[in-house]
Amino acid sequence: MHAPAHFPGVLGHEEIQGLLRDALSRGRLHHALILAGPRGVGKATLARGLACALTCEVSPAVGCGACTSCRRILRGQHPDHASLAPESPGAPIKADSARLFGLDRAHAPFEARSHLAVIDPADALNHASANALLKAIEEPRAGVHFVLVVHSLARLLDTLKSRCLVVNPGVLSADHTRRVVTQALADQPPNPPPDANEIDLAIQLSGGAPGVALEFLRDGNLSLWLGLLSACVEASDAGPRGIFAGERAPLWQHWQRAALSMEIVDPVGAPKAGATVTKIPARARSTKKTKASAKKTTSSSSSKKASSKKASAKQQRMAARRLADVWLIHLRSQLAGGRGLFDPPGGHPNAAPRLARQVQTLLRFRDRISANLNVRMSVEQTLLDLGR
Ligand SMILES: [Zn+2]
Structure with missing residues (x-):
């Protein structure tokens, strides 16, 4: 009742936050989301806020931003907020890295009830690395959720897209x-x-x-x-x-x-x-x-x-x-x-x-x-x- 209205650190995107909160509180969050939107609107921040909401015990489905779990996520130091990125900006994500990342999710969650695996930017997945992740994304363990952050949906493999729910964060006021x-x-x-x-x-x-x-x-x-x-x-x-x-x-x-x-x-x-x-x-x-x-x-x-x-x-x-x-x-x-x-x-x-x-x-x-x-x-x- 006194829960904060937004995910920790997230400004704007009210409608999306509302949908995600709603899904979380009913235990119905889709196991794989695509956050597709313009560069710089805060997609990664939104994913991080969602990770807080998933794992926070103080303010479930929202995230309090202040408990140990939330603070570790906000600092990028929580094992249940994992991310996969290319080795260098602009490079593709390698198939081996993608495969390893997928395999590791088979042991998650590590500490919390839930686990958020973020792939950012998922535009950097090529055919091989996208395929290497397919199985992990299709059948994740209970409590494991994927978020694919992309600037352009066009570059994502169709087989990957078809397994995900697409959400479109737009620009902020x-x-x-x-x-x-x-x-x-x-x-x-x-x-x-x-x-x-x-x-x-x-x-x-x-x-x-x-x-x-x-x-x-x-x-x-x-x-x-x-x-x-x-x-x-x-x-x-x-x-x-x-x-x-x-x-x-x-x-x-x-x-x-x-x-x-x-x-x-x-x-x-x-x-x-x-x-x-x-x-x-x-x-x-x-x-x-x-x-x-x-x-x-x-x-x-x-x-x-x-x-x-x-x-x-x-x-x-x-x-x-x-x-x-x-x-x-x-x-x-x-x-x-x-x-x-x-x-x-x-x-x-x-x-x-x-x-x-x-x-x-x-x-x-x-x-x-x-x-x-x-x-x-x-x-x-x-x-x-x-x-x-
Ligand atoms: Zn918290």
Whole structure:
């Protein structure tokens, strides 16, 4: 009766929380859920909140957030809140890892009455690793539940989808986005701390995805992305002449800087939006990942003057994904009658049908980024398509 209305650490997604609470209190939670929704809206946070609700004895079906069990889950230290992720962001989940993970669930729950196994991002399952998990997901032990976190349902194997209940967390309200961002910044202040204007812009850019807003703020370089977007818009309007203008053209200089900046950013295969957003400080991660190259193990300032360096394919893929996100926000704002993130070149906004076509082109581009061997070529092709 006095139970809190929401899962620990979860803001927004009221309808989904209500459905899950209801299912939990009737002991009817589906054994395999797919949380499918935009990047950064808090899917992983929602899964963690659900794990609290599943295991909490103080406030069953909701989670109190304060008992030993809840606190361990929120810290990522409870054996009955397990997760499977790729070895590195952007890589596929290996079949062996998937098989082992599935086998381990045959011994769960370990301490609590229930066990939540999270696969995040499940977009990283390829044919082999998805198949390796099928049996575990199809016939889990009593009390064992799976949650597959995905950005795009299209990439999931049909046989896997058919065994799961799909739930779609959407974007948050501006108010909830701000509260999640504020809390996360208070928990882990970036260095240097962002000012109020930067926070406002990041929230606006995020379109209701606090994880995306936090990426912008931790990156500390919003203007880098606005500059790249502006150069891209100009180049695609100019056509081949603007796109194939050589490495020294502003477009590709911007691109190079943006891609290199991904080195120091928390790489986001699946942003962990919510109160406990980032686990490893960007600098520590950067140092660890590039230990083989002394030149690279420097602080963030080095990436700014490093435009002579080549961005790796992984950095380019991450940059392409973020460029697509920023551009989509720009277009959607224009579709809604706004000016977008900046005034269109020449002051002429595109007509709605063309904007809608461009949104489709960008969505296709973003969907295929991980499959593209040559990111630069796919960026060029997309710029050509967008200019038509
Ligand atoms: Zn609790």
